[in-house]
Amino acid sequence: MAEARERAAPFQAPGDDFAAAVLSGLSRPHKSLPCRFLYDAVGSALFEEITGLPEYYPTRTEIGILEAHAPEMLQGVGDETVLVEFGSGSSVKTEILLGAVGGLGAYIPIDISQSALADAQARLRVRFPKLDVRLIAADFSAPIALPADVAQRRKLGFFPGSTIGNFPPMEATRLLAAMRETLSPDARLVIGVDLKKDPRRLVRAYDDAAGVTAAFNLNLLARINRELAGGFDLDAFRHAATYNPVDGRVEMHLVSLKDQLVSVGEAQFRFRAGETIHTENAYKYSIPQFREMAQSAGWTSRRVWSDGSGLFSVHELVA
Numbered sequence: 001m002a003e004a005r006e007r008a009a010p011f012q013a014p015g016d017d018f019a020a021a022v023l024s025g026l027s028r029p030h031k032s033l034p035c036r037f038l039y040d041a042v043g044s045a046l047f048e049e050i051t052g053l054p055e056y057y058p059t060r061t062e063i064g065i066l067e068a069h070a071p072e073m074l075q076g077v078g079d080e081t082v083l084v085e086f087g088s089g090s091s092v093k094t095e096i097l098l099g100a101v102g103g104l105g106a107y108i109p110i111d112i113s114q115s116a117l118a119d120a121q122a123r124l125r126v127r128f129p130k131l132d133v134r135l136i137a138a139d140f141s142a143p144i145a146l147p148a149d150v151a152q153r154r155k156l157g158f159f160p161g162s163t164i165g166n167f168p169p170m171e172a173t174r175l176l177a178a179m180r181e182t183l184s185p186d187a188r189l190v191i192g193v194d195l196k197k198d199p200r201r202l203v204r205a206y207d208d209a210a211g212v213t214a215a216f217n218l219n220l221l222a223r224i225n226r227e228l229a230g231g232f233d234l235d236a237f238r239h240a241a242t243y244n245p246v247d248g249r250v251e252m253h254l255v256s257l258k259d260q261l262v263s264v265g266e267a268q269f270r271f272r273a274g275e276t277i278h279t280e281n282a283y284k285y286s287i288p289q290f291r292e293m294a295q296s297a298g299w300t301s302r303r304v305w306s307d308g309s310g311l312f313s314v315h316e317l318v319a
């Protein structure tokens, strides 16, 4: 049961138990850890650095698409509309939309991190002093009850970053359906989805020359050492990124370089040389594939925007 819940919610839930997840994940025949644990303070800073790497095209490509097409994406948005962002983090991409909108009823960022929400609010207050910002600290993987005064207003959802790609298709479908419910009635969702492409290009985006993604992945072991009295030797593991064409996903792993026994608190785990801990999936979708998944969650993809090289897509879904 606990395992199913972990897979359903790759992002940090309140009261989320790192210790329990690590003990259960390392006890499996195929060792794995939920990717939400990559994002402690160190991991979040490393991810920020990843978004600026030459190989990591998604962030800058999506920003380019948003900048080029924000006015079209915002058609029909006005003083009555409420903008709801899922997993808003620092809300950087939101500023592109907010900068292009004429009027907006309210902006509701939903994030599990209270501190990320507070930072975003402080920044937005400077640039958009009149904007009504309502913070919601919550896990967006289940339907969320919005404040009563906005529940009946027209809502535009925003879910950028191809975060949807971290969920296996079944859970992604469930998540899209939950978002439709949160945004109903008259739901609309602008969502960023990374596209299928040359596997070599995909793998390079997750295994950069400067080794930042390797540091990001290995930080998970450092975090276990820091927080759970772990005995991982970081030099005895290496980062690996591969493309799995059957499942259409990039996988990140930590590969044991030798036979070894590693302690985590009182527990001990055996690793064979070459055995891996699977730490993240990033599913990639063609435009028709994503359309079909959205359809099975009750959405229709009405419009889709892409960059000139076909690297990344932004869909407009309507209920």
Ligand code: AVJ
Pocket (backbone or CB within 6 Å): 050, 058, 161, 162, 163, 165, 166, 205, 206, 213, 280, 281, 282
């Ligand atoms: C933030 C989850 C969308 O999957 O591309 C980047 C995370 N992992 N490099 C992604 C990530 C390694 C990123 N997401």
